[in-house]
Amino acid sequence: MNNTFNIQRFGLLLKRQWLEFGKIYLISLLVALGVIVAFYGFALWKAFTYADSFSPRDLNFREPLFLIFGFIFISIIASSYFAHLGQKPKAIIDLLIPASTFEKFLTGVFFTSILSIVSFLFLFYITDLAFVSKLRGMYTSVEQITPYVHNGKEITSIDHIAYFFSKYSGRDKFLPLYFFPFFVTSVFLLGSIFFNKFHYIKTAICVMIFSGIWTAIVVKSGEWLFEGKIMIDQENRNMNHMSQNTGEWLGVLLIVTLTAIFWSITYVRLKEKEV
Template sequence: MNNIFNLSRFLQLFVKHTQEYYKTYLLSVGVIVALLATTLGYVSYLSSGNLGIKSQFTIFFCFFIGAGSIFTSMIFSDLGNSRKSIATLMLPASHFEKYLVAWIYSFLIYQLIFVLSFYAVDLLVLTVQNSGTDKKMEVLNLQTPGLTYGMALITFAVLHSLAFLGAVFFEKLHFIKTAFTVAVICLFFILINQPLASAILGIKLEKVVPLVNATLREADVRYSLEAQSSIKPIMIGMTYTIVLILWIGAYFKLKEKQV
């Protein structure tokens, strides 16, 4: 067990990683804050001070998964550099400890920093926006039905697991290669999804949105088929199971890396 995980060794590795990359991470936070401020401020300006909850959530969601995917795809960038990869792989720490540091930074710490950054900028923009009008816009509540943090989290978890595996699997251009691979796979499933669903159900479907709903047409009437509410927890559980499998796959791919 000591060869896989040792708390003292892990903490030393975590501190070393933080000391080496904190300037890069702080710069990245600065870029995100600047982009959030620009986007939220511009949308507020275009909407004449009506930056509503849905607009805030849309910006939160897009930046959350977009910035997170890019950051995650670069977390193992040192492995693509011959000199840096040797230094990384020869560190006196297990592959699991190196994997865990990268996972904590790209999944846990990223979420904390992003949420804090978003709300700091959002509060500032709304304060300025509300100061000149009687109609006060509320700050985004991530417990609002249909606009919950859980909805954003499950999307981020899927994209994080894909980007995390791609970061280990590809040596160069991690984000571009991962995004292209995912796009090809998604296109394949979209193309086969409708004929496959029609064959399973034994009826011709007009439109099928993967994992969401299916539409069939009878005469001039359209019917929408959706999963029952009791099935949705199972679908969410299956999604997180796939995420876990991809995370495990990334770990074993990292174990294959040798000096």
Template structure:
């Protein structure tokens, strides 16, 4: 096998992944559809005033989207947790990059598309039955608000997906739980370090405002000093969007390391 990337080989790997895991994916889809149906039906049944807010359903959407999506991402490379399956998976004639992209394709692209489709189909069916009663009314969310929320949700979701995919490569057992514990531990360390840095580096009358500015307190007033605009335009987006490629790159090298 050549070490160069091949789209045709990637496509064959994607098809192989489906044939090997079709039963698991189908059962997962049915379970997800059933869970969404139960939760949305329960939501509709406990509302006794006849006024239904579409925004409530999006709260359910986000909660299950992140929970099920991250669990799914944490089993992307679960074959590596079993010696026999791991040897078989590593022996598949595909490059580490192709294997990583195949995992990302199912964990993010396919999962997101399927989940969104299932949710909106079930949501519309629930709303249809709600509105069969003339006394009921549904207050819909504006399209503008949805368009503003979608990029933010996807940004956080794709970054966390990459993190849990990395966890599925690093942790052989209980990858989801171990990744959560790692996030919690690193988060605590970061908070304590930031607090320590703030107390030792900045004087008492100064404080951090955000990633690109700091405050100087003068009596009852506070002046905000910002970094030059060109630095903010480069540094702030970089800090926001660098996580996914960095985490996927780490996962790539981990897969490559296991193949050696």
């Protein structure tokens, strides 16, 4: 018997965890859907009710909603996953389930980092699709403009009522942003096993403290290195020597490394968890 990983046992564990976690998770999804629909409804009810009252600015709420609410949603899900291990009766049952620590950890990663992110994207996508389709049916969305070239492509029109995800397709993407949700869930998953109570608040406080220290170090070291100095290589002031792509990949590498570190610590904490 493989005592580290067995795909069949892992599947059974996913099923078992769904029994424990699924109901709360589905309720959370419903709440999240309610919040997203409420924002769309509140921002667009005027456009739906009164003719010609739509302004493209009415859709500007989507970016902050996606980023802020997305962060809150995935971090809360991650922060609650191992939280029950802080309670003796629940911890005993869970730790003694005949599955390896690695399988238990992977199940946690699946529910918090994959399922929660995918389901949030799906909820946001279908809500946006429904509301924006309705808007597009009511108003003219495409405006012809004087053609100009952007990133080698000729732009001839602007879609004022674009779907949220198609709005950004074809544009330059900031690659680290794609990995950031995994980083967020890894931090809050660690918080859920590290603390015994008030996991979310305590993790959020720790994140704030560490972010503050990190920012202070960067600012202070920048001041110390560059204060009173001037750039002499004016031609490279935009850091053209390091392409944007390389910078982004370095950002990706940093985020992936940090995520892997946080997941590793979570695994060790789960292994060392005592009742």
